[in-house]
Amino acid sequence: MIPRQINRAVLKQHGAASLVGRRLQSKKVSPKELVMQSHLPKIENPDTPDKDIDPKRRLPKPAYEAKGFKVPEWKLAFGEVLVNLFRIDMDNVRAGTMGGVKYYQMCKDQSLQFKNDPLSETATFWYQTLGLPRTFGQWFQITGLHVWLLFVRMRAMPFKVGKNYQQKLVDNFFRDIELRLSEEMNVLSGQIRESYMKDFHSQLLGITFSYDEALASNSDAVLAAALWRNMFNGDKNIDNVKLEALVRYVRMQLYVLDKICDRAFGFGDFEFVSPNETIDPLTPEEEQKLKEATHQKYEPASGKTLPSNRSKLSLDE
């Protein structure tokens, strides 16, 4: 269950008016709108030219990424029988399907773009609203930020499970980078590809380190500096309104990740808050409602759960 959706549902039930009084004034402004308010025109950074490569070939989209993809019923039933018969540890399996595949797809799709193709809703925010260069390196940085956000949550899962999720996510990330380099960026030499991969690896370490420092020191200024170095390529002529919007975006995601319980996160029910949306901090009553709804979803009162939905992950934290 996604807190944001619950929040919306709660707002609808209670009537938004009763909750408006407690809202902060600026909260109705989403990160995207915040950037729109800035009057400073875009200043080009000569160090990072906007050179987009037209891919020779495109990676085919896997079937499961298509909209409305459904596994046939007989396959599902067969799977349930197998899981039940061999008592398969589903938390282990889910690390691959949710942590590796679904969550990576969410990170990657945030900013995936091709030359001459219309941008997706989130990509519009990154490339047009924030004015970041449409390059492969920038795509890596944006994906890296989202991967880090998931890392933060995965660390708070039980050690064995969390580590597994993290491992699968990183594996998928680098496999995808390698495929994209060879197929789309047309880097045919394996040696050069390898050196790029090593470079991306050390960049991911840097991303994780600098954002972790910001989170641990609980300071927006440190986070802003880290975002400035990584996302904005250390641009001296940066529009600080954009920086604040991005700080806000990251804090919003962290808040949702904090409120979601292990079980819901492990089942792949987390969703990044879109840059043109806002969320309000939950009140204690709303948090209670969220907990009840989560319990109802994952451990219904009837007590019947499918073998594949069994899990040892906590429902409360």
Place this chain on the structure above:
Amino acid sequence: MTSSLSSSAKKIVSLLEKYPADKVKHYASFKFSQIERFCNIGSLPIPKKVLEEQAIEQKKQQKMVKIDVKKLKRMIFAQEDATPDFKKELFDTDILTQQFKSLKSIADNKWADVYKVDKKLLEPKGNPNYYSRLMKDINNGGQKRESIFEAFRTVITGKY
């Protein structure tokens, strides 16, 4: 007009001075580059305190990294612009006030306070010492080596 511009730029610079300096050296510092930029826009001299701080940091950097990148750059690229172009003509008081507001809310930890994060993320269940150990290392400047036993513990348990 110019006086109001420089006064709002001055406000921004004095705010930026309160920003924390980077604990670990990076290729660029947000604080110093922005101070330099807004001093240039408001045609102000860079505050002495900042220059001193910057000099100390540069010395530290030279100790850590043996190669002088700037010197190398100068050798390879003969003409290098001494001062970057800050597009001074684009700025007016309205824009500077906006920039000030944003920098102010970053300095005031506004969004960290609105979207408060619990212990759950800061002391993660699976790796409770992760952030405290990271901060300890950062505060030591990342120069201190851990003992062999601690290193073994990290390798065997996989916990940082």
